[in-house]
Structure formats: structure tokens, C-alpha cells
Amino acid sequence: MNRLSTTICVILVLGLASLMAILNLATDAGSALHVPTYAVSLVGKYLCYAILALALDLVWGYAGILSLGHAAFFALGGYAMGMYLMRQIGTRGVYGNAILPDFMVFLNYKDLPWYWHGFDNPAFALLMAVLVPGLLALVFGWLAFRSRVSGVYLSIITQALTYALLLAFFRNDMGFGGNNGMTDFKDMFGLPLQADATRAGLLVASAVMLCACLLVARFVVTSRFGKVLIAVRDTEARTRFLGYRPESYKLFVFVLSAIMAGIGGVLYVPQVGIINPGEFAPAGSIEAVIWVAVGGRGTLVGAILGAVLVNAGKTYLTGAFPELWLFALGFLFILVTLLLPKGVLGLLQRARS
Amino acid sequence: MTIGPVSGSLLYLNGVSVSFDGFRAINNLSLVLEPGEMRAVIGPNGAGKTTMMDIITGKTRPNEGQVIFGAETDLTRLDEPAIAALGIGRKFQKPTVFEPLSVWDNVLLALAGDRRPRFSLWARETAEERDRIEEILGIIRLGELRTRQAAGLSHGQKQWLEIGMLLAQEPKLLLVDEPVAGMTDSETEQTAELLREINRTRSVVVVEHDMAFVRALGVKVTVLHEGSVLSEGSIDHVSCDPRVVEVYLGR
């Protein structure tokens, strides 16, 4: 059943993303079949959120680590990408400085800060986009899991982590554009970001990365490692008496998950065209938890479904009834918690059998 | 003052004490277990039997005393996974199996072998592993239920599955906490038989309340009371000991 839902999910994600890309590029704007570019990027954004949801489900659903700060890893990946995109602007910025991004010129920077070096190289930027979230997760997880911090306490410190990063990235002297973050990107890998073909390509790339992450996550959870992880989730103390070290299992999956979240952030930034400290907001991480709960915790595919459904609902509601969105989200969470413990995917699977 | 281990013993508790918030749960407890021995530990509720197992397996660190395993390993310096790796297995008072996993997978995870993530991530079930699991499922009579989720087992079946997991670990020493609690008479009898069978190749410490069961095991008995040894010897010897009669049997 899980294999089936994974297969269906991969086919749907790749098929629909390719179809949208083709209909966007191959039909005229007037055609009934035409998919507008804003819709391409909107769905691309949903798929990036789905990668974040998948990453979160891996740690929450299978290791019992309820991270309330997972958007931090997503945002760090996004910032690494943003730094690359800023360096690509070059002399096309308002101040026309070949080296310094506009916000640095504005803040009277004389030289590029040392940690910005190398980000003009796309390979280096992409490496940092997975390395930085991965390393942060490694250090944070090592400290937390080794001291056997778990449950609510762990959730609270993950929330504190993202909040601390939020405050740090708000500061102008951090050198990441402060409050405004980074925007006005021009091109990526030499391709103009405003071009339809680039947008369509980013959508397909997001779909491919989402499926790749899903397959990796599925490999992990169906392996013997995954069985140990489930044992750790439910009966951590017992696994120790069998000779397992739960902390190393949690650490591995936490780092993997952070890397996935970082990948989501990399694809997110060029599609929404901006990255700012708001991505670190604690509420964002909590929203991601709701996506996973709605779709079905501990199912992987459910996390993807939940992220897409809830965000599509958000797009609709914030357009039609902006003041209702937060109430709707809260209500949805309560509803799912009370009535659908296995989420929408559980409901679908029950309907099938 | 440190006293060396009793020569040739498998497990040697030497003057062990532990307090919780000033309450002495274990009080200057000493105990020697010979290799290959099976020992029954009895005592009223709260005597410290489970706490003793917590100390041996590294869950609780004693305030005083030593716990020597084999020739010279001091268990008080090690944590739970390290002690498990030395060959000490434990069955809990309340049966704790991995509920969402199948009976088969429960035994699989317990099988002796590499416990590191980098191994388990790529591990494939080998033919030897399958044979060993089959063998254990036969011993604990859960062969028919191999694909069943452990959550769906009866209380007695969970107790047996946990004993099967202990066997799979291939420990040198098994610590078994109240294995027959909640079992029917015939299950209790089968469990006594199973433990005697296990004892042919391994040392066992079994904590139990059920006197008929302890009698059926026919092994040396240690009576704990308020965290110390009250009496030790054959079941007939301890049940005639007036101090034991007073605190435990004659309640």
C-alpha cells in the first residue's frame, strides 16, 4: 500500500509538473490550454514546501522528533541560494557595483564580507546550501540527543533555534540584507529568471528533487535503519538495552532531514524571487507541522499531499477571504487532530479498502 | 576500600547503594553469581529488585559500590548500549516490545550484530539471520504469528516475544523481571521450562513474586528486603528462615 502510494505520488508529481511546463511553453497566452507563468511558479513553490514537509515527516513521523524549527534549515538553504543570485546581479544593481550587492553599498560596506566569498560560484553556493543546514543540524542534534533532550523540551529548543536565527538575520550588520533580505534577482546559471522557460525549468527541477527526496526518505524508512528508528520513536529506552544508540540514529535522520529542507529552500528562492528573515519566523515552522498532520504523519506521501493541499487552500483563502486564513488553519489542525489521526492519506487509504 | 572481584564469578555486586531523594532503595547490596548459574530473586514490592536490574544494566548509577562483570569490567562506568554489547540482556517487568513492528522484525532487531546506523542502513536479511529467527520463533511458539504486528499480541505472547528477543541477543547473562506476571498456569509452566532450557547455555537472574514458579525453577534463591539481602539459599531454606517469614511469606 505504501509502495503503491509512493509510485502514484512520483508519477503524479512528475507528470503534472511536466504537463504544466509544456502547456506554459507550448501554447499561446490566449489558448484555453495555456498555463500562466504565475501558476507555474506558484505550483513550484508548493513543491518546495512539500520538500520541507517531507523532511519534517522524516524526523517527526519516524523518529518522534517534533521539530518546531524546521523552516530554519529551509531558510538557510534559501539564503545560500540568495547569496549566489545576489552575486549574479553584478553591475545591473541600482548602484552598479560589480562586487557588492546593493544593500552593502547602501550600508557603506567597503569590501565583501569574508563569508560571501565563493558565492559567485554556483557549485560552491549549492554545496553551502546543503552543508550549512546539515552542519547546524549536526551540532544542534549532537548536543540535544546526547543529553537525551526529547519531547516538548526538544520542540521548544528547536523553536528557540529558529527564533534566534530570525533575530540574527534581521540585523543589518550580519551582512545578509537585514530586514529586507535579498531580492531583485536577475539570472541563475546564466538563465534569465523572468523567462518562462527558466520558470518552467524550475518547476520541473522542483518536481524531480521532491521525488528524489521522497525515494531517499522511503529507502531510509523501509531499511533496517528505519525499523530501528520506529523502535526508537516509540520505545527509546528499550532500544538502548538491545545495544542501540538512539542518539546516533536520531542524529543521522535529523541531519538528512535538514539537508532536504535546505534543498527545498534552494529551489524556493528563485521561484518566489525573494528571501528575507521572515522565513525563519517560528510560525512558519509550525505551519509546516500542520501540513504534515493534515496529510498524514509518518507516511511521507501524506506530508507531500498535506503541503500541497494546505498551501493551495491558503492561496485561495488569502485571496478570497484574507482575514479567515489563520482561523481556517487553526480549525483545520484541530479537526485533523481530533478526527483524522492519520490525515487525509489515511482517509484515502481507508476509503480504498 | 575496594575489594577485588570474587574469582571466577560472572557477576559481582559489591556493597552497592543507591538513594532516590534520600530514600535508600538499594542498601549495601552484595551478590555473587557464578557462570552458568540461574538465580531467583524474590522480595516484597519495593524491595529494590527492579532497581538492582537498573543498576546492572546501566540505567541507574549507584552512589556507592561496584558491579563487576566477568573478570574485571566495572559496569558502573558504562552506559546501557555498552553493557548490552558486553552480553547482558534484560526483560522488563512490563513487557516492552516494538508495537508497530511485526513479530519477525522485533526478533530481527534484537539479533546479535552490528548496531551502528551505517550498518543497518544497508543491511539485508541474510540466510543465517532468517534461520536464527525461525529457530527462535519456534522456541517461543510464535512461528505462526511472524507477520503479526506486535501490538496485536496477547499479554503472555508479548512476554514470550520479549524472551525471544533476549535469546536473539545471545547474551551471556539474562536479567528477567517478573516474567510470569499476568500469565495463565500453563503459560507459567512453559515459561519455567523455557528458562531452564535457556539456562543450559546462559546465566540467568530471574525476579519473581510467584512462589510456585520459583519452586518450579529449583534454583538458589536470594531474598531482598529494603534494598539488602535478607536471606539466601534453597527455596526450602529461605522459606523456613524466620526473618523471611516475617517480612515476606507470612504477610
Ligand SMILES: Nc1ncnc2c1ncn2[C@@H]1O[C@H](COP(=O)(O)OP(=O)(O)O)[C@@H](O)[C@H]1O
Ligand atoms: N527512579 C526512581 N526514583 C525514585 N524512587 C524510585 C525510583 N526507582 C525505584 N524507586 C523506589 O525504590 C524502591 C524500590 O523499587 P523497585 O526496585 O521497583 O522495587 P521492586 O522491583 O522490588 O518492587 C521503591 O520504593 C521505589 O518507589
Ligand SMILES: [Mg+2]
Ligand atoms: Mg519490580
